Amino acid sequence: MKLADIKREWWKEAIVYQIYPRSFQDSNGDGIGDLRGIINRLDYIASLGVQVVWLNPIYSSPNDDNGYDISDYRNIMAEFGTMEDFEELLAGFHARGIKVVMDLVVNHTSDEHEWFKQSRSSRDNPYRDYYHWWPAEKGTPPRRWSYFDEEANAWRYDEQTDAYYLHYFARKQPDLNWENPKLRAEIYDMMHYWFKNGIDGFRMDVITFISKHEDWPDFGDENQGSKMIDRYAEGPRLHEYLHEMNREVLQHYDIMTVAEGPGTHTHNVLDLVDEDRQELNMNYHFDHNNIGVGERFIMNDDFQNLVKFKQVMSEWDEALSQKGWNTVYFGNHDFPRMVTRWGNDAPPWREASSKLLTTYLLSMRGTPYYYMGDELGMNNIKFDNIEDYRDLMTINWYHLTKAEGGDLDKFMASHKICARDNARTPVQWDSTAHGGFTTGTPWIKVNPNFTNINAAVQEDDANSPLNFFRRMASLRSDNLTLIYGAYELLLAEDENLYVFSRSLDDEKLLVVLNFSCDEQNLHVGNVKDVLINNYSDLMLSEGYLTLQGWQALILKLA
Numbered sequence: 001m002k003l004a005d006i007k008r009e010w011w012k013e014a015i016v017y018q019i020y021p022r023s024f025q026d027s028n029g030d031g032i033g034d035l036r037g038i039i040n041r042l043d044y045i046a047s048l049g050v051q052v053v054w055l056n057p058i059y060s061s062p063n064d065d066n067g068y069d070i071s072d073y074r075n076i077m078a079e080f081g082t083m084e085d086f087e088e089l090l091a092g093f094h095a096r097g098i099k100v101v102m103d104l105v106v107n108h109t110s111d112e113h114e115w116f117k118q119s120r121s122s123r124d125n126p127y128r129d130y131y132h133w134w135p136a137e138k139g140t141p142p143r144r145w146s147y148f149d150e151e152a153n154a155w156r157y158d159e160q161t162d163a164y165y166l167h168y169f170a171r172k173q174p175d176l177n178w179e180n181p182k183l184r185a186e187i188y189d190m191m192h193y194w195f196k197n198g199i200d201g202f203r204m205d206v207i208t209f210i211s212k213h214e215d216w217p218d219f220g221d222e223n224q225g226s227k228m229i230d231r232y233a234e235g236p237r238l239h240e241y242l243h244e245m246n247r248e249v250l251q252h253y254d255i256m257t258v259a260e261g262p263g264t265h266t267h268n269v270l271d272l273v274d275e276d277r278q279e280l281n282m283n284y285h286f287d288h289n290n291i292g293v294g295e296r297f298i299m300n301d302d303f304q305n306l307v308k309f310k311q312v313m314s315e316w317d318e319a320l321s322q323k324g325w326n327t328v329y330f331g332n333h334d335f336p337r338m339v340t341r342w343g344n345d346a347p348p349w350r351e352a353s354s355k356l357l358t359t360y361l362l363s364m365r366g367t368p369y370y371y372m373g374d375e376l377g378m379n380n381i382k383f384d385n386i387e388d389y390r391d392l393m394t395i396n397w398y399h400l401t402k403a404e405g406g407d408l409d410k411f412m413a414s415h416k417i418c419a420r421d422n423a424r425t426p427v428q429w430d431s432t433a434h435g436g437f438t439t440g441t442p443w444i445k446v447n448p449n450f451t452n453i454n455a456a457v458q459e460d461d462a463n464s465p466l467n468f469f470r471r472m473a474s475l476r477s478d479n480l481t482l483i484y485g486a487y488e489l490l491l492a493e494d495e496n497l498y499v500f501s502r503s504l505d506d507e508k509l510l511v512v513l514n515f516s517c518d519e520q521n522l523h524v525g526n527v528k529d530v531l532i533n534n535y536s537d538l539m540l541s542e543g544y545l546t547l548q549g550w551q552a553l554i555l556k557l558a
C-alpha cells in the first residue's frame with residue numbers, strides 16, 4: 001500500500017469518541033446527564049486526543065427510548081439544557097479542535113411529534129402521508145416484526161381513524177413515510193439547519209430501514225424475529241433516497257456521515273459507501289457483535305469465539321480495502337461494555353484486557369468509534385433484578401419471555417452480559433457519591449465499583465487504562481501506517497492470538513494481541529522497535545516472544 005495512492009480525508013484519520021449525554025455528567029442535580037455537564041468536561045475530552053465527538057440524540061423527546069423518539073428536531077431536550085448551551089458546547093469543542101457529529105434519527109419520530117399528532121387526527125389531514133397507515137377495512141396488515149413492541153408486532157391499531165400505523169421500534173416511535181417527497185424535503189431542510197449551525201456530521205440511526213416495501217409483501221415465517229432485519233434493510237428505494245440526500249444536503253458541506261447499518265454485510269456495504277455512488281462516507285455493521293448472540297440477546301457458546309471474530313473483522317477489512325472506508329468499534333450505547341463482551345472483566349485481567357481492546361480498536365484500518373468510559377476500563381453492572389433496568393427493550397423482552405413461559409433465569413443471566421443498560425450506567429469520574437456523576441439520584445444505578453474504577457484515580461497513575469488510551473490515541477494519530485496501512489491477518493486459526501500486520505510504503509508494523517489469560521509463544525523475527533506494550537515488561541529473545549495473559553504489543557519489524 002502506497003500513501004501516494006490514498007485519498008486522505010479528515011474523517012478517515014479521526015478517532016471518534018461517543019458520548020451518551022444522559023450518562024456522561026449531570027450538572028444540575030436532577031440525576032440526568034446534560035450539556036452543561038459535557039461543557040464542564042471539555043478539557044478531559046480534549047486530553048484524550050480524539051478528533052471527533054459523536055453525541056447521541058439531544059433533541060426534544062419524551063424519552064421513551066432515551067432520545068431516539070424525537071418530538072422536535074430543532075430543539076434541545078429539556079433535561080439536557082437549551083440551544084444556548086448547545087452553541088456554547090459546540091464552540092467549546094471547536095475551540096479545542098474537535099468536530100461534533102450529531103445523531104440523525106429519521107426512520108421514525110416520537111408519537112408526540114407534531115407531524116404524528118396531525119397525521120393520526122384524521123385520514124385527510126395534510127400530514128397523513130408523513131407516516132405509514134393501513135386502513136382497518138383492508139383487514140389485518142401483513143406481518144411485520146417490531147424490536148421493542150410489547151407484543152413484537154410492528155403495526156399498532158389506532159382507534160381515532162380506524163387504521164394501523166407502522167413502528168419498527170416502540171409504539172411511541174412511528175415510522176416516517178419516505179415515499180412522501182414533502183417529508184423528505186422537511187428532513188433535508190432540518191439537516192441544513194444543523195449544518196448551518198456548525199455541526200460536522202451525522203451518525204444516521206437505522207438509516208438502512210427508511211425505504212419500505214410499499215407493496216407490503218408477506219415476508220414469510222422464515223423471516224420473522226430478528227431475521228426480518230435483512231428484509232427491512234432491502235427497501236427498494238433506500239439508495240435513491242440516500243443519493244438524493246447527498247445531492248440535496250451532504251455534498252454542500254465539509255462533513256462526515258456514518259450509517260448505523262443493520263442489515264449491512266460485506267456483500268452489500270459498498271452500495272452505501274462506495275464514493276462513486278455519492279451516498280454516505282461510512283457504515284457500521286453488527287456482524288461481530290452478533291457472534292454468539294441469539295434472539296432477545298440470549299448468548300451461546302460462540303460468544304467470545306476469537307477465530308470467528310477474526311474472520312468477520314478480516315472480511316470487513318477486505319470488503320472495503322479498495323473502495324469505501326471501514327469503521328471499527330466494540331461498544332456503544334446498544335452493546336455491553338467492551339471489556340465484559342470481548343475481554344475479561346475479572347479483577348486480575350480487567351485492566352490488561354481493556355488496554356488490549358483499546359490497542360486493537362486504534363490499530364485496525366477504519367475509523368475507530370470509541371465509547372465513553374471504555375477508556376477507564378468500565379465494565380458491565382450486571383443487574384440482578386429486572387426492576388433495575390431502564391431500557392424498554394430489556395423490559396419488554398422480559399415480559400414477552402414471561403408471557404410465553406420462557407426461561408427467565410436464562411434471560412436474566414444473558415442480559416447481565418448483553419443488555420444495553422450495561423453501557424448506560426454513568427461515567428465514573430471520582431470516588432465521591434455516585435462516582436461524581438450527579439449530586440442527586442442517578443436515573444440509572446452507578447456501578448458500585450466506581451470507588452476504585454474512576455477517572456480521578458486513573459489520572460494519577462501512569463499505567464492506568466486512561467493514560468494508556470491517551471498514549472495509544474496519540475500513537476495512532478501520528479502514524480499513517482496505523483491509519484492507512486494494508487491489513488493482513490496472520491494465524492487465522494489460532495484460538496488465542498490475534499496477530500496482524502499493517503504496511504504502508506516501507507513501514508511494516510505487527511500487532512500482536514493475546515486474547516486469553518494464558519501465556520502464548522510466538523516467533524516474530526527481527527524487531528526494530530516496540531511502539532506500545534500494555535505491560536511494563538517484554539519477554540523477547542532471539543525473535544521469540546512470550547506473551548502474558550491479555551498482553552498487547554505493536555512492533556516495528558526490521
Ligand code: NOJ
Binds near residue numbers: 105205206333
Ligand atoms: C438504534 C439506536 O442506536 C438505538 O439506541 C435505538 O433504540 C434504535 N436505533 C431506535 O432508534
